[in-house]
Amino acid sequence: MTQVRGADTGVAGAGAPTQGWRVYGGRRVAPLLVLGFASGLPLALTSGTLQAWATVAQVSLQSIGFLTLAGTAYTLKFLWAPLVDRYAPPWLGRRRGWVFLTQWLLAASIAAMGLFDPGSELRVLALLAVWVAFLSATQDIAFDAYSTDVLRQDERAAGAALKVMGYRLAMVVSGGLALILADQWLGWGAMYMLMGGLMALASLATLWAPEPERAALPPRTLREAVAEPLKEFFGRRGAWAILLLIVLYKLGDAFAGALSTTFLIRGAGFDVTEVGMVNKVFGLVATIVGALAGGALMTRLGLYRALMAFGLLQAVSNLGYWLLAVTPPHLYSMAVVVAVENLCGGLGTAAFVALLMALCQAQFSATQFALLSALSAVGRTYLAGPLTPVLVAAFGWPVFFVLTVAIALPGLGLLWWMRGRIRELDASA
Template structure:
């Protein structure tokens, strides 16, 4: 009997390891082309002499990610039963992504930037749709106690996508040219498709879920979603301006594009991997909301130190000090995002996992975009030093408000639990 239990435990661990590996590869799949557009393509276009204002058009590619919640209920509702709820959309979108990257490989710079934007919108739209299915599958696959692992897998997949889709593809372009680099990217994207065939969906659970169809209205009626939206607004609005000014500040400190690429896409992604794993370990000991608060205070202290270092002229004396600050900021960000996404999973209903999770992610992106959009105006009027000091003060308010929202939601949940008992 003991031997049977041991074998069962081993099988469970193997299944969990497989599910974890599959989710990492799935998140990597759509991160590859996205980080090519986010990291590699701007540098390549600038190398080709394209005006910075036209390169800024690439920001249009984020539009599908901001509005993907509109079609998230359809992804939860429509699928081919023989394939499975999530496998249907994962296969369809993965094929579309590969075709998009291949189309990009055979696009010449002489065609004009509009062609790159149109193909990019194709890739971004299907990547956003695929993300709905992956998020839903992650929430459905893991138990509440293992959401930390699902969130860690997401962070690892995105970090690997940044390294391979961004830095590695840029290196391939530099030494082998445009077409070879993009064909290699398409091949990497195609290879990730094998992970789709290893996903393990509970078909019995799919047929026994809520009688009501997944919808946005159902999501916004849930107190868990409303509380999470309030937390996102308070917590993330301060972080966005701080992150948005990192690259301009590095440029102004005379860092080269190659150095920035190495710092952000290679070292930064490596730090992100370690931070995500560390966060998953910590989430085994404490709640996601508690870790968010701890990281929030670390973030506050870092902003204050950066502001002081700039005002006191330390960055002019020690050139690499800013690089150290960037690495610490990226580590804090990855821990925060791993914690936040674990909290998103806890707040999502398994009855419409893709819809609930997508609403939270879209709102998080919206807050992040708005916060980032204001950063340039603030930094220009205040100067980098005062800018980060102001963010440090704002972060104190942000963390205190976040603590209040979390405590209030926990009290509400406890009251509901007591009423049920």
């Protein structure tokens, strides 16, 4: 786990612990908002926004389908994470050097996408999209490692909250706003060049961000960078239980959200415009507020109590969808349910990312965080996605949403059983 400060005393060298909302103005925390924005900016530009451009350019549906493969790098990034642990550019430190390098390569590559027309040069544009996704995934590896290394114990949840906020804002800018700019003002090529410029501007936050208080030595060899993160992790007491907790903690939330849009339209009877407006506005704002509140509250609650409290709220908030399933459709009730569910999900996400940070050893934080974050997607990808339609077909929407609360309970039970181990993480120096 990251060797930065003791949780019980709240002291790292000299200085008092940061409390409540003040933590967001901290020298190590504040830059993560812009760095999170830079992390989230490329995703839509290589997925939804690119698909929209190709659609407008009358590209065939089959070719548009193949464009979705551009994002494969995000799911495979753990394969080259050891390279980020082992090697570093000769500037700005072990983590920031990688972040800065990938940001400038991304700025140039995203702008270059604007030079090609998907109608006549789709192959080149697709290759550029794959390259941008690779660079973006590499930036994520380095950024996650940097935030894990630089944050003190009582700043992890706040740092996670700002990362989430920056990432979500970037998705709005590179998604919905980008489409409006391309359609109404700039055109597609100029819009991509503008997004490249935003990435270049975001790199200034990398120059401003400080180095970790304690620099961990990199692995001595590439072999060590590949093998030692696994050896170190599985050498810990309760390693397998920790991995199971990572899979289970947000599983109920994943089931509830897997077909939430389909439920709101087909199951609850709202129209597409209403769902889009509420999800985009209330959902986004509530997630950001939840993540920020979670970061502030965790400085007082500690890791275990925050995980338990926020996990319970995540589970109970799913009952709001049950309420929508058994009552007539009403826009205000949907807005409240979506806002509460996203608020609680944001709280849980802040605590969960703080847990992942606490589990990473500074020497191998790039590889370990990449592996743990990939593992956290297992439940959402391989359980919630395939099984949700089966459960809905068998039991109907009202019973399904009650079941999602039950699905959340094993993770909370495992968390309670591991409370001593989690508290040790929170108190580790």
